[in-house]
Amino acid sequence: MMHPKEEKTVIIIKPDGVKRGLVGEIVSRIEKRGLKIIALEMFQPSKKQIDDHYPKDEKWIKRLGSKTLKNYEEYGIDSKDKKEFGTADPTEIGKAVRSWLLDYMTSGPMVKMVVSGIHAVNMVRKIVGSTMPGQAEMGTIRGDFSVDDATAANRDKRSIHNIIHASESPEEAEHEINFWFAPEEIHDYKRAEEDIMF
Numbered sequence: 001m002m003h004p005k006e007e008k009t010v011i012i013i014k015p016d017g018v019k020r021g022l023v024g025e026i027v028s029r030i031e032k033r034g035l036k037i038i039a040l041e042m043f044q045p046s047k048k049q050i051d052d053h054y055p056k057d058e059k060w061i062k063r064l065g066s067k068t069l070k071n072y073e074e075y076g077i078d079s080k081d082k083k084e085f086g087t088a089d090p091t092e093i094g095k096a097v098r099s100w101l102l103d104y105m106t107s108g109p110m111v112k113m114v115v116s117g118i119h120a121v122n123m124v125r126k127i128v129g130s131t132m133p134g135q136a137e138m139g140t141i142r143g144d145f146s147v148d149d150a151t152a153a154n155r156d157k158r159s160i161h162n163i164i165h166a167s168e169s170p171e172e173a174e175h176e177i178n179f180w181f182a183p184e185e186i187h188d189y190k191r192a193e194e195d196i197m198f
């Protein structure tokens with residue numbers, strides 16, 4: 001069985017993160033925590049690639065729509081309002097959000113990384129913060145560098161600009177590693193502090 005130190009996850013710095021010059025800041029936060037960058041590249045994907053990167057199943061799409069509905073409930077916004085979606089069906093809302101996501105993720109170059117370390121998936125999600133930057137904790141990447149949320153993004157018919165993507169589970173990470181990286185692009189080395197920290 002794989003040693004816990006070898007758990008891997010994928011990070012993608014989204015077009016707004018790259019254009020805002022946050023690449024160094026993000027890399028630094030990952031490295032300082034003791035997580036190891038084992039692959040890194042700037043790239044410009046096609047819409048088809050982004051479509052295949054994100055899950056397509058109804059359950060995931062419905063969950064995406066539910067995030068909007070939860071955000072609307074918190075701020076007293078009616079999703080059935082014509083200015084909004086005109087529906088309260090999370091699947092319909094999820095489909096619209098997913099299509100905006102494809103536009104956002106192809107709007108400029110991004111930086112992709114594979115990161116390894118103890119509980120890498122959960123550690124990176126903690127460093128990244130919750131999906132809606134307006135609700136993300138201070139000290140997280142999304143909480144420190146953005147205030148965007150679904151109420152504003154949906155009104156403008158665009159994806160929430162939240163700087164960074166990170167795999168949500170080891171299964172998602174495995175799919176994303178195989179999808180974005182060839183085996184020879186993933187490197188194996190020892191960081192100087194490994195003997196001291198772990």
Ligand code: GDP
Pocket residue numbers: 064065067068069097100101130131150153154158159160161162164165166168
């Ligand atoms: P993540 O894992 O935290 O990135 O969130 P998800 O996997 O649920 O969603 C993927 C991406 O879709 C997010 O990072 C946002 O950029 C965008 N997104 C998620 N929910 C919404 C929403 O309710 N409205 C809009 N406009 N965009 C959303």
Ligand code: MG
Pocket residue numbers: 166168
């Ligand atoms: Mg996700």
